[in-house]
Amino acid sequence: MNDIRPESGHEIRAFRGQAEADPEQELAGTGNALARAIAEAAMEAAKHIESTHEFEVSRIQIVVDPNPGPKSYKVTITPTG
Secondary structure, X not given: OEXXXXXXXXXXXXXXXXXEOOHHHHHXXXXXXXXHHHHHHHHHHHOOOOOOOOEEEEEEEEEEEOOOEEEEEEXXXXXXX
16 A cells, blocks of 8 residues: 555555556456456455445556567556545
8 A cells, every 4th residue: 555645645555456467368358467466456455444445446557578468467546536
């Protein structure tokens, strides 16, 4: 978890998830590494809230290998509103 301080001066909590990807499965459309990374970020956020909240994916980072395709996904989520 990282705290992000926007220009308005309010603190926004950000939560990160990461999942390794199998390039062949991702390219074939049968992989789910991105969904796992989002779920991991959501599970981390759930540890820090007391009631239901909405979050948005504010950042996706992809590690790409030239032989071929995505190796991992890193996702950051932040509360909406």
